[in-house]
Amino acid sequence: MLRNRxxxxxSSEKLPSKVVALLYRDIDSGTLLPGSRLPTEQxxxxxxxxxxxxxxxxIAQLRADGLIDARQGVGAFVRGKEQRAAIRIDREDLNDLxxxxxxxxxxxxxxxxxxxxxxxxxxxxxxxxIGQHLxxxxxxxxxxxxSIDADxxxxxxxxxxxxxxxxxxxxxxxxxxxxxxxxxxxLTNPLHDLVTVNVAEHVRIHAAIEAGDAEAAAQAMSxxxxxxxxxxxxxxxxxxxxx
Amino acid sequence: MLRNRxxxxxSSEKLPSKVVALLYRDIDSGTLLPGSRLPTEQxxxxxxxxxxxxxxxxIAQLRADGLIDARQGVGAFVRGKEQRAAIRIDREDLNDLxxxxxxxxxxxxxxxxxxxxxxxxxxxxxxxxIGQHLxxxxxxxxxxxxSIDADxxxxxxxxxxxxxxxxxxxxxxxxxxxxxxxxxxxLTNPLHDLVTVNVAEHVRIHAAIEAGDAEAAAQAMSxxxxxxxxxxxxxxxxxxxxx
DNA sequence: ACTCCTCATATCATCCTACAACCCATCAGG
DNA sequence: CCTGATGGGTTGTAGGATGATATGAGGAGT
Numbered sequence: 001m002l003r004n005r006x007x008x009x010x011s012s013e014k015l016p017s018k019v020v021a022l023l024y025r026d027i028d029s030g031t032l033l034p035g036s037r038l039p040t041e042q043x044x045x046x047x048x049x050x051x052x053x054x055x056x057x058x059i060a061q062l063r064a065d066g067l068i069d070a071r072q073g074v075g076a077f078v079r080g081k082e083q084r085a086a087i088r089i090d091r092e093d094l095n096d097l098x099x100x101x102x103x104x105x106x107x108x109x110x111x112x113x114x115x116x117x118x119x120x121x122x123x124x125x126x127x128x129x130i131g132q133h134l135x136x137x138x139x140x141x142x143x144x145x146x147s148i149d150a151d152x153x154x155x156x157x158x159x160x161x162x163x164x165x166x167x168x169x170x171x172x173x174x175x176x177x178x179x180x181x182x183x184x185x186x187l188t189n190p191l192h193d194l195v196t197v198n199v200a201e202h203v204r205i206h207a208a209i210e211a212g213d214a215e216a217a218a219q220a221m222s223x224x225x226x227x228x229x230x231x232x233x234x235x236x237x238x239x240x241x242x243x
Numbered sequence: 244m245l246r247n248r249x250x251x252x253x254s255s256e257k258l259p260s261k262v263v264a265l266l267y268r269d270i271d272s273g274t275l276l277p278g279s280r281l282p283t284e285q286x287x288x289x290x291x292x293x294x295x296x297x298x299x300x301x302i303a304q305l306r307a308d309g310l311i312d313a314r315q316g317v318g319a320f321v322r323g324k325e326q327r328a329a330i331r332i333d334r335e336d337l338n339d340l341x342x343x344x345x346x347x348x349x350x351x352x353x354x355x356x357x358x359x360x361x362x363x364x365x366x367x368x369x370x371x372x373i374g375q376h377l378x379x380x381x382x383x384x385x386x387x388x389x390s391i392d393a394d395x396x397x398x399x400x401x402x403x404x405x406x407x408x409x410x411x412x413x414x415x416x417x418x419x420x421x422x423x424x425x426x427x428x429x430l431t432n433p434l435h436d437l438v439t440v441n442v443a444e445h446v447r448i449h450a451a452i453e454a455g456d457a458e459a460a461a462q463a464m465s466x467x468x469x470x471x472x473x474x475x476x477x478x479x480x481x482x483x484x485x486x
Numbered sequence: 487a488c489t490c491c492t493c494a495t496a497t498c499a500t501c502c503t504a505c506a507a508c509c510c511a512t513c514a515g516g
Numbered sequence: 517c518c519t520g521a522t523g524g525g526t527t528g529t530a531g532g533a534t535g536a537t538a539t540g541a542g543g544a545g546t
Binding site: 040041042056070071072073074075076 | 496497498499
């Protein structure tokens with residue numbers, strides 16, 4: 001059939017997504033300057049040849065990201081980049097290893113300090129939860145989905161123990177992205193033999209946090225993440241105490 | 244009446260935002276497990292007492308964040324946390340100082356390490372750009388909008404000089420959020436006298452990066468952010484070399 | 487001349503109904 | 517057993533109607 005009319009926007013995606021993409025491009029490229037007003041919803045609907053409903057859903061997405069500020073009775077305005085409320089890392093970005101290296105680098109920075117803070121601030125309850133995830137991981141012989149979940153829960157729990165919700169949010173985000181790309185790339189197969197190494201590193205981190213030794217916890221976490229990176233084929237440069 | 248239904252959910256916010264908040268909470272708390280299917284749009288509309296259109300806009304936002312995967316003819320499904328594509332910090336979260344303290348803490352962690360990496364990796368061009376923003380800041384006598392922009396550009400440029408796009412993205416995000424909340428809270432007034440202090444700290448950072456001294460750059464940045472936090476009424480605990 | 491209030495207007499916000507596109511389970515027919 | 521049609525259920529899209537809200541013009545009162 002002649003779906004060519006849709007070719008103008010694309011084919012498989014839904015209409016709101018296409019509208020979002022087009023508006024996003026206009027904003028990003030500077031065609032729509034910050035502070036300027038968007039056309040009326042009705043005008044946009046006419047312009048793109050879709051219903052006002054579609055425009056509204058598109059604007060809802062842009063508004064969720066903080067790119068647009070819609071005020072009832074006035075109009076929708078482009079907000080500056082400095083006002084964006086969301087940060088986005090596209091899945092495709094993580095496919096090649098050089099990006100994985102950068103992400104692991106960021107992860108080491110965040111989690112090393114998270115471990116340092118957690119060692120000082122953790123409550124007894126925090127320690128209990130961290131230990132719980134550790135024991136869950138130790139129970140497994142092979143490196144499988146359950147192990148990955150326990151591994152990540154361990155890291156998230158440490159981030160939570162800092163008492164800093166932002167650190168917890170950022171660490172969770174990064175960990176989950178890494179988990180997803182590992183799952184995606186099927187990198188788990190050659191790692192079965194190394195699960196004991198991973199557990200040993202976790203034990204070391206847990207012990208340092210339990211002891212309240214901030215420096216030891218930081219060093220253990222830094223080493224662990226460098227090791228984890230190496231295990232998926234990413235080499236990190238030396239950090240801390242390396243001069 | 245329609246008023247009563249709105250009262251049930253709150254008053255000032257728009258309906259889709261409230262629906263998003265409620266669904267988000269259910270997903271985050273585990274009431275809605277990953278993989279499970281949401282009620283149909285019509286059922287949700289009845290349940291919340293709003294129109295299906297509102298539900299659709301809410302789902303559009305959640306879908307943009309990767310929390311929900313809606314498939315035509317099938318239904319909407321909760322996606323696992325590992326598939327989330329965006330991280331969000333609501334504007335309201337930054338209003339009180341305790342949250343600002345947490346955000347500054349995270350900022351110090353990231354930017355301290357960014358400075359450390361930048362000192363080693365920066366190219367001559369990076370250094371030139373960093374210096375440019377510094378000189379732009381030195382040219383101003385008072386603390387005004389231009390100063391803030393130059394200040395942030397300075398920090399962003401350092402993050403960029405790490406060569407790690409993720410660090411740059413995260414640092415930019417945090418800086419911009421802080422700038423926004425500073426602008427919002429009108430915290431700039433009592434700071435006019437302190438601009439020279441701020442510039443002096445920037446000079447110290449720049450000098451360390453220019454010299455390629457990673458440790459000095461990290462220490463300078465850490466001190467600077469602690470100082471900047473103090474200037475907006477946030478006190479950070481000691482970090483690094485403080486014991 | 488100035489201020490305050492009212493009101494018309496433009497716009498977004500919400501609601502409603504209807505239809506199209508799509509997936510899936512079911513089942514008739516080979 | 518396999519294949520293809522069919523029907524019901526769900527999301528996707530369309531379009532109009534009404535409520536809510538901000539803005540500015542214009543008039544009444546001082």
